[in-house]
Amino acid sequence: MENEVQVKTEHLVKRYPMGAESFPALQDINLQFMKGEFTGIVGPSGSGKTTLLNIIGTLDKPTEGEALLLGKTISKLTHKEGAKIRNEHLGFIFQTYNLLPVYTVFENVEFPLLLLSMEKKERDEAVWQALEWMQITEKAKVKPNQLSGGQAQRVAIARSIVKKPKIVIADEPTANLDAKNSHRILQLMVDLNKDLQTTFIFSTHDEKVIQYLRRIINLEDGRVASDELVELNGIATQE
């Protein structure tokens, strides 16, 4: 199972209309993501990171070429099918945590499980476990406005992994965090990746994050500039 391909793009192109012209945000992207990967898409602002994550996450569609997610052709998914895949198999983490303000930490983490119509007992167990993984159980009854940025992002990660999705997609998850919290969050994500075999794909242009990556994909002007696997001892090797 280690070699299961979860995401695959073939000659993927994404153009945004710009007046009469169109602007190519992604050009000829050919990538594969395997189960259990811990991959960072790195590049300066405007290089196309969000656009790529959008398509992989079924939130947008390619203009040309193809993208496959868990064996499904993304361009052919209806809105409903896309929602179903996201619901069942994907977790999202946002740069701003986007917790639901009226609900407690526990309820925020519980929400994706309600969408899956999971039984109460099973749900409670899963929520507590996710909170434990993220070391935030003591805040379970608290509302998001009483959390620090780092705590809020840990809750957001707990929410994204509570249903044990196959893939977690995160767009610049540390952009709003200080160094200490960024490190803590990356370490937690690395641990989850190891324990649950969850695939992590995230974008970043944060230097602090790069040392945790197992694979670095460099985007420049919508093209893959490099794609490197990182040895566990920290030495990068050309693929």
Next chain:
Amino acid sequence: MIRFILKGVLRDRSRSLIPVLIVAIGVTLTVLIYGWMNGVVDNLMRTNAYYNTGHLKVATRAYWTEAEQLPNDLALTGMDRLLTFLHKNYPDVEWKPRIRFGGLLDIPGPNDETREQGPTAGIALDLFESGKWAERRLFKLQESLVKGRLPRTQNEVLLSNQMARSMNIDMGDEATLIGSTMYGGMAMYNFKVVGVLTFGVQLLDRGSMIAHLNAVQRALNMDNACSEIYGIFKNDIYSAERAADIKQDFNRQKSKPDDAFSPQMKLLTDQQGLGELLPVYRSAWLVLLLIFVAAMSIVLWNAGLMAGIRRYGEIGVRLAMGEDKGHLYRMMIAESVIIGLIGSVLGTAIGLAGTYYLQSVGVDISGFMEDASMFIMDRVRARVTPTSYVIGFIPGLLATILGTSISGIGIYKRQTSQLFKELET
């Protein structure tokens, strides 16, 4: 999931308070107006039935054509047989013979000269019958008495307070009725005034006189005759269907188109334009209900749009997490149902309290009724009916659901491709 939504609605005051208040206000008004219109219709029906039209009324065909002039020369003769027939064939109805008469009331002074004289509109009833449906009770004579006592002998009469005052009549005064007999001759008959009444019905309080049926029959030479026979359903509820059946059956058996003196029965709704008036009052609240639903929907639609802006992020995350748009839309509607229910319960409670208050206290409308020619009690009381408890939920729920359905359409326009960007600012 519904519990989850309920928690959200209850906790997020800014999301629910305004809509709940809007709904509550609309519902309160609906319940109040509904109860008020019920009271008005009830009042009109009752006042007319007892004092003016009966639920059913029999008179001669000729009498009907000029009924306002109280043409007693066209009265019903053979009254006893007719009453026997009515009682036997329609035992669910109380049948009451009455004579309505006009005339001059002459109050003699100490030396038999006229001290005061004035026109009067009289009603002759059986003042001495007993039982639940005694005329005394229908006319609420005891309750309406403001001075003196009820008659004990046949020639004792009651006058309306207004008339007694304007003619300086004291209890025990003699009063001579000057009118015309059934056969067109002049009638003079001496009565004794023993009591003064205020009915609380403008048309009766202006100048009426209540006398005993037999005495008036003697006074006007109306032996075994009366001008009108009133029918009141024994359960006190006007059944349009049953009334129509009785009318048809009676007229078929007794009424002859070629005989102007044959009796003819009419319904409450055949008289005084009540047939047109009552449905208008009955449906007035429906029109108001529609107006409320429309107004509340528009306000709630806007409140929904504002909430949508405030909850842009939430909706975005939920879409990203894989909640499908239809589900999200339905959950928003579920929220609005909860809000509609809370607002409706609140509004119904306030509205009922108000209706009960207006039911026990009533509102005096005599100021508006001075020149009116409608038989209506001056004090109109709202009336709580079982429907009062549920009627408010119709506009309450309809408006919230409608408002949210329209404002929630925005969810379908939301582009998932923009979610990351929207959620990151």
